[in-house]
Amino acid sequence: MNVAQQIVNGLVLGSGYACIALGWTILLGVARLVNFAHGQLYMLGAFATWYAMVTLGLPYPLAILVAIVALAVLGALMQGAMMGLVMTQNLTSLMIVTLGLGYVLQGGSALIFGGNPQTLPGTLSRAKVDLGSLWFTWQDVLVLVATLALYGVVWLSTQKTRFGSVIRAVAEDPKLAELFGINAKVVYLLVFVFECSAVALGAALVAPRSPILTSMGFNEVIMTFVVVVLGGIGSIGGALMAGLGLGLFIAFFGAFLAQAYTTAAAFGVLLALLVVRPAGLSAR
């Protein structure tokens, strides 16, 4: 068991977690909304990519674009339906509605894509890089680079641009923001559409690593939860650090202790943290 290899594995896993968690972090932290359909959106993003590549015969970059656009449209529809609840900040109902919509997406996808496991064809995920005793694939490099780039862009645009401050103003107080001439509905819509496209991109990048199933749903992205809460809800830098840290933890735990109980171990870390620092790691 090679320690250096486990560090590589940890970074590979962790960048995947952070990549899928990005949309959720923005939605939860910047707009203070929750979306329990996140797992099903991930599944749908993966299947949209798969469909575009296998049935439509598109190349990988175009297929990613198709998935992003498809989920953006779906996100706009979902948010349009939930707008009343969003504007009244009815979080309880929103959580339940998104859970229900996720269940609808799961049933619908099973009807459309069938119940069999599929694999995304990819040349990158089979292109191995061997560096002495270390190995990883070009897909892993792509995920890591894309994740770092995405977090950078998102951090800059929420902290340094006018649009970023508009979003944060709406999150603080939608009614007050509207008094200042900001259309809160449009802002919420855009943030939700961003979440859906971000998870589509995440799915298109991460899903080629393992077989995909329409029933995979939340179990597949449970780590996202842990990442978002660990990172301190809504902290962009915190989510990235939490994602990478969690990836390393999982890699070492899986390699040296028990592969089957990695999720349980991650959850144990989360519970311990909630007792010690209820607001997350990055809270001051």
Place this chain on the structure above:
Amino acid sequence: MTVIESQSSSPAALLRAAAVVVLIAVGIFLPRLLRATSVVYSTLTTIAIFAVMCYGVDIVLSYLGEVSLGHTLFWAVGGYTAANLSVKYGLNGWSTAVVTIVLCIIGAGFLGAVTLRTREFVFSLVTYAAAVVAYEIAFNWDAIGGSDGIVGISALKLPFGFAAYVGGTQEELWPVAFALLLLTLAFIGRFRRSRLGTTALMVQMNPALAASLGVDPRKVRLAVFVISAPITGLAGWLYAYQRAYVGPDMFETYFLVMMLTAVVVVGRRVLVGPLTGTAILIAQQNLLSLGGDWNKIILGSVLALVLIFWPAGLIGLFRRFGKART
């Protein structure tokens, strides 16, 4: 208190008590009235079990206004406790029920205490994550069943002194399920009028008032959550005997969506709401089924559409039409 006690001897209350007795009698013989086939018995037993399962979520959602997404965990605790203890140690129904209650209280107390200082939606997140983690453990840990689960759970045995009630068939399980349902209804009815129930409602309706009266909403959340867990747990306990099998499928999202839908479809804070909701949903799935995937779409859409368009549920719709007519 004296006012309430003097009311209970009035003719109206007597009439109500008589109505309850008649309803109970009708309930016991309901399957006979419906030309008892084993399908009827199993559908009714399932409705009773699932309704009890939903009441656990109901008191958290309706009276506290919080969303627990971890009640499938307690549902599975009940099932796994009944299966493991009866198959491996031959314990009777009373013992497995008591262990279920104790384990559910410990589990809920732990989860609730850990999330005590966090924001509300972190509570939902953590309860949901707990259920997923428990699924993984149940799936991988062969000592409690593993991915295959436990098959061949023997008939439910409930000894009373020297005699014992044995619930082997659906027909024999119906009175047990019905009794559990009645007990749950009585318990929920009491809870609504209890100090904790009214405090929980105050925290939900008017947090500022609750805070000014020195109520800590997080402690109320913990107490209600702990009380709700054994209710869902006992439903899972009986479900294990009904199916004679438990497995990791007890963690499926289906049960979670079912619990939430049954509560919201009729309307929150209605005593028989979850029962009616369960009956409607199970009747659709058992008698008018369109296949698994379509049933998922129906169940999920009902949940989402009700909350988006009629947040007060069917009862709110009914009331609105009633008002429009008069």
